[in-house]
Amino acid sequence: MQRTTPSATWLSGRPSLRRRLDQFGIGLAGLCMVHCIATLAVVSALGLGGHFLLEPAIHRVGLAFALVLAALAIGWGAIRHRHAAPLLTATIGLVFMGVALAVAHGFDEMVLTLVGVVLVSAGHLMNLRAAH
Structure with missing residues (x-):
């Protein structure tokens, strides 16, 4: 029977934490798309929520x-x-997401953001696959 030290347990848990961070990043990207x-x-259909939903701080x-x-x-995966x-x-x-912050709210901003979100999600997926 092999004993594990606390540091060995922490080291073996790192890929799991990194994997969860990638999965959380993908989930965050999905929320951004939604x-x-x-x-x-x-905003277009109902004219409601523009003051909150279009808030630059979000x-x-x-x-x-x-x-x-x-x-x-x-970065950890790389x-x-x-x-x-x-x-x-x-x-x-x-x-792409940073450039989207510099343009006026509207279609261009949405397209830049969505392209950025898809690329960031793809980066997370590629990172998960490269780890295996």
Whole structure:
């Protein structure tokens, strides 16, 4: 019977934590997509919720979360599996999301954000696959 030390348990748990961070990043990207599409639909169709749903702070906070999650999960994965594609894909997606903050609310912003979100999600998926 082999005994595990607390540090050995922590080390063996790292891939699981990284995997959960990637999965959370994918979930966050999905929520962002729903927010973009729902905002456009609700504001256009009903004229309601524009003051809250189009609030720039929501987009800045979302981008900040995406940056932190990508840096942790994909950066950590890149160090472990030595594949640059997930990191490059997610970085390009984050740039798209950042550019979306600089344009006026509307269709262009939504397209830039959705392209960015899809690329960040793809980076997380690639990171999960590269880890196996």
